[in-house]
Amino acid sequence: MNNLKMAVVLACHLLRLKITGRKEPVFVCFYLTNRCNLRCKYCFVIEEKIDKKILSAEFTREEAFHFVDEFYSLGTRMMFLLGGEPLMHKYIGDIVEYIVRKGIVLHVVTNGTLLGEKYEAVKKAHSVSVSLDGVGEMNDCLRGEGVYERAMAGLKKAREHGVRCRIHSVVSRSNLQRFEEMAKLARELGVPLTVSPPTHIGRTDFEPLNITDDEYREFWTKYRELKKQGYPIGNTFKAIDAVRTWPIGYHEIMKDDTPLPRGYQKPARCVSGDIFCGLEPSGTLYYCVQLGCYRGPNVREVGLRKAWEILVRDRPNCVSCASINTVENSLTMRLNPGALCGRLTYRFRKK
Secondary structure (H helix, E strand, O other): OOHHHHHHHHHHHHHHHHOOOOOOOOEEEEEEEOOOOOOOOOOHOOOOOOOHHHHHOOHHHHHHHHHOOOOOOOOOEEEEEEEOOOHOOOHHHHHHOOOOOOOOEEEEEOOHHHHHHHHHHHHOOOOEEEEEEOHHHHHHHOOOOOOHHHHHHHHHHHOOOOOOEEEEOOOOOOOOOOOOHHHHHHHHHOEEEEOOOOOOOOOOOOHHHHOOOOHHHHHHHHHHHHHOOOOEEEEOOHHHHHHHHOOOOOEEEOOOOOOOOOOOOOOOOOOOOOOEEOOOOOOOEEEOOOOOOOOOEEHHHHHHHHHHHHHHHOOOEEOOOOOOOHHHHHHHHOOHHHHHHHHHHHHOOOO
């Protein structure tokens, strides 16, 4: 099934849910493994409080197939394959092929350092997202010495062999004022560039991620200007404008009872617990990383269907947060026309 046809199938599926009001996990983040060959300074895998068994946890090939089948039967039609580093999984190629063959739109998220040797394993995915937080040292100060060079080599080789790629970056003090360098790199490589704030949306003592509300607002204004200038920014104007004009603190989660300034309408309601969920290798089915990957029922204890029913039943009264990923996904999966059109221009672009 080609990309355009799969996009239409996905849109029709979402439209059916919108009309009927049914809640199905259409969009899933499937964390295949927690193992990783890097120790990025802002990642949860370096937190000492995390149990070592969790850090080495991963799904077996058979488990991955089983849960893909289960998710599909529940309505899943789009999946992000993540880690840890998913390319470290011994059967990554088999799992990618299995997911795509089911008719699920698949995006693989990788740090890129193994992509040069494993591009064939992910070639059938509809998109491969390579995580880069800057050019050269701007990246390596957070991800480790030599990581940028290895990731770039992997990205270029994958592109040479027809793999659809994009660059994804986490906003930090390393790139906050120098993001145009990333935009220029994306343009030179001919790939889209997307961005997100740190997973830890709250305040933090870790200085590289300690960004103020005013700094965030200034960044989103500049980011919008880069897109307006024609740089290959994958985030839509609709989502960028939503976070650029965010009416409360960037480190707060908007809830049903959160007071808003006069004249401001609440954004599209977050899809977590309605048509989105995440599954991590220890078996927890969760709402979103902002609320915690280990907050939710365990599929190994109650089964996937029951776990999803619990998520739907106990969904918190979150409306949205200032993560552009949350805003973008909510607009798109709720079939907002402006966001949907903008998203499709790079999600299903031609090679």
